[in-house]
Amino acid sequence: MSNFSLILVVSMLSAFGLIASDVYLPAMPAMAHQFAIGAWQMPQTVSAYLIALACAQLFFGPLSDRWGRKPVLSVGILLYVLGSLGCASANGFTSFLTWRMLEALGAASGLVIGRAIIADTCDKKSSAKVYSVVYPLVSLSPALAPAIGGNLAAWFGWRSDFLFVAAFGLVAFCLVQTLLKETRVASATPQLMNPFAGFADVLRDRAFVRYTLVVCAIYCAWFIYLTQSPFIFSGFGLSEQQSGWLYLPLTIGIISANLVSRRLLDRVSYDSIVVAGVACFVAGAIAFIAFQWWDMAHVFTIVLPMFLVSLSNGSSLSLAVSGAIASEHGRAATASGLVGFFQIGSASLAAAAASGLLGTGSQVLAIGVPCCALVAALSIVPRWYAARRTLALRKGAWR
Template sequence: MNLRTILILGALSAFGPLAIDFYLPGFPAIALAFATDEQHVQLTLASYFLGLSIGQLAYGPIADRFGRRLPLLFGVGLFTLASLACAFAPTLEWLIAARFVQALGGCAGMVLSRAIVSDKCSPVESAKVFSQLMLVMGLAPILAPMLGGLLVNVYGWQTIFMTLTLFSAMTAAAVAWGLPESMPAGHPRLPLSGALGSYWRLFGDRIFLGHALTGGIAMAGMFSYIAGSPFVFIKLYGVPAEHYGWLFGTNAAGFILVAQVNARLVGRFGPAWLLSRMVWLYLAAALVLLGIASLHTEKLWPLLVPLFIYIASLGCIIPNASACAMAGQGKRAGSASALLGCLQFSVAAGAAALVGVLHDGTAVPMATVITLCGVLAVSLAMLTRRAQLKRDALNPPVDVRL
């Protein structure tokens, strides 16, 4: 896969994290503008997650019927128009609705970028490309809150959505002129009437479902961190709000570094082998984190070490889980990608909500949910690995490293 295609897919993959992280610094300004509180402003985030889950399920069958390019152009165009609607929202209710529509458009890039990689690459090559795309997924949480905070302070919260409008319009142009249809000519095109059947068969595929849930539960741990870290860092340990981004960015840097190392190692060991080993590091770091959080230490740094290790391990787990889940999906790659994304974000959003439910004024709830995710991820990865080896013994794969 050439550099131009990877850059375009990277921009498409950035829609999700940008639309989430970019406007978080604007919450107080949005609350002030609409004479409400930040709890009500958080409904704009909830509506975005709802749109992501619903939209991904719709794009999968459409992409398997009509190809990747047209649904992608439609989705990016819808994201552009919805971003503009967010910028000029006259009421909070309007903004909530526009964010939902924005998610319906933005999830096209998330679903179809995975399908395009699956169209063009073998499982090992897919893991390499997904690792490269993790560079974008890691950079966005570092840069987006910083740039968003600057825009809000200087020009107002509306400029965040104007910037997203410009970014998505430029991405649409790049897709139109630089990203040809990836579905092979003569490839079987599944009818839309068979969408439920495709999803049903995917739910019956233990290998797909195991890898998808392994990646989703690992991602849930990251969402638990995102949901819990502002309280732990700022409120509990007194980190100045302006320094929070640096701590967040340091952990994201570990995620990026491991993702790039994974891209080099996956050709030698295979994505499934690396996944089955790295989940143990994830669990070990989570257990240490829970132990330290339970001690209620007066210093923050003992928590930061296991946090860094666990987040860094996700740079290997998420791309390899995605590559393993998408391997061999063929004509239903669009549906597989859609269900993969829906499962990941649904589980992740539930874990983030659980951190809030368990809130007790300490770091223990965040660490508990992260550890629970680690236990489940290891269990699923081991069960799926056994099922994969059993299937391979009966039907040896072309790429034995999978």
Template sequence: MQTTLLRKAIILGLLSAIGPFAVDMYLPSLPTIGQTLNANATEVQLSLLVFFVALGVGQLLYGPLSDRYGRKAPLYIGLTLFAFASVGCATAQTIETLIIFRFLQGMGACAGMVVPRAIVRDLHTGVEAAKLMSMLMLVFSISPILAPLTGGFIIELAGWRAVFWFVTVAAVLGLGLLALFLDETRPQAARAESSIASTFAAYGRLLRDRTFLGLVFIGAFGIASFFSYLANSPFVLIDHYGLSKLQYALCFSINAASFFAFAQLTGFLAGKFGLRRVVRVAVTCFAASMTVALVLFLAGVDRLDVLAACLFVGYGFLGLVIPTTAVLALEEHGAIAGSASALMGTLQFMTGVAVMLVVGSFLNGTAVPMVAGIAGCAIIAFVLTLVTLRAPARSVIVPAE
């Protein structure tokens, strides 16, 4: 049983990680891409922004498709589109061409973001779902931990275009894993109940569910804080603090390692204290650590070690928030898990995009706008937690024995 669970987590985690690899590997090269394609920082960041927009919008398509036609078919479509667009990115000669193919790449990658969450809900609920979700995130962690380091080495050896050839190969390998090792989890009888009308009805029901929306946006502002870091950290850490690309990749990987190390405690803590209590405590600690960072930087403390320490602690607690809120949000929506996962992903990614735009408009060459954006997201997540989880749970989650 444990072996089967681990095998599923590895496959789902790798499929989920292919898209983020396309982000994390090329982060160290953002300044270089601007120089190569004669683009300014705003235009280069747009190539990141449109990827996230596509990730958000595309999930609304893949979620209902996975409910109607099964979980595997949308994954085939998404991975194929991702591979095609990656080749386009690798051969782009202008920033406009790169931006177009980055959008298409995001439209393909989002299948790997939404469908695995639905598969987890197909298989388990409650604490068992939290355990599988945290195991999936452990495998998923290879992206933000290893991708910047791998990308840094690849960029140093072969240039930024080689990054996109690398993720093309990864997509092809993902298609192989999907075909050979992943079973279909959506029964034929359940698919027959899905239609365009039922999809719109499902979205309507979910948008009226205050608990679902509250949990989704707690996770959304947690993810948005990370988006703010993704978009701005290359310019802050490389240009402002003077780190090399490899030093930046190492710094990025340390924060990511904290996130996913804490995430592995989700199953244990959820079984011992309950999912809702884990969310409340973790969000409180996340908000507290990032508020401390904001106060220090507003007071004139402009030090990389202080920033790194606060992010390490804050993103560690965020690692407990993301999987638990996802499990709680999908808990009572098993019949429409694909649509629920899609709406959750879309709302979260679009929130992240909005925060990226706001924070990006305040860039001034220092770390303060980035820190303020991260802290603001953490505080909003804290307030949403107070409002959403103050009421008794609608269903009882039995702790694992």
């Protein structure tokens, strides 16, 4: 497979989850009205999707090791397409929720097997180059998906959002069939591996726990915003099209922070960059509190604080994921699955709890985002400060 083909296929597979998760966000108020449910219930569809996506990631790796990347991936994509078509045809909230979970099951195959394909075909240095191209492309999906979905919903109704997702899946299926060769290494075990092997070793690693808490905190804040913002923007009188475009600044923040972080890695320590990103996270949280305290209700007072949070998404999140996987536990594959499980699972629970307990509105962001920022800061800052203090003491003793 050529580099272009690899990047194209992996980018499509990696974008599965976020596109299906975010495409219908601007249409959620209209969907809640059509399903005759409360506004707080629609964010539960995102939570259910994320829970299924999180749990399924634990199993697709072992399945692809047993049966091969391409056949398992092909089945997963077809489930993704079927689930999307089911969502488009759903006439009630319960049936829509059921189809969403099937859609998530299929989406998990793209996330897990996409990473496995890179590992199969690239060495460590080549993998880093592939990821440096793939992740900025994938980062566009959280913003482009709502923008596309908002316009489609305005023109053709919300069901067209899921027809678009199904079409996206079909294109990916065709690319996999035509461009992707089986990449599973010949030495892979032919027996189905236990997906829970080595979990205890990983969870006993303090570095893994510390970095994973940072990952979860950032992702929880991100999905609290994604599930709350459509109703906040609707309350401002914005149309689905207008609210869809308001997610673009967040992607700009993610990509910009990602580019800056990569350049800084050669100049400053790993954890210093993570802490800098967490500082942006805390700044965004403080801005949410301040604007809520001063009762400044405006689109600007919602988007600006979240732009600051998006800077941590583009810097601290990616580095914390890498740090968790590359810690001393020595089980990179197991750690990768666990990070994905905790990352998406915690985000689904946070989004569900925020809407279920607090309802919808800017006050939810002023409570939820600061709580997440506090977890991230407590997880990484004390360790970073202790490391700097130790280094300073060593330098003093040397002198």
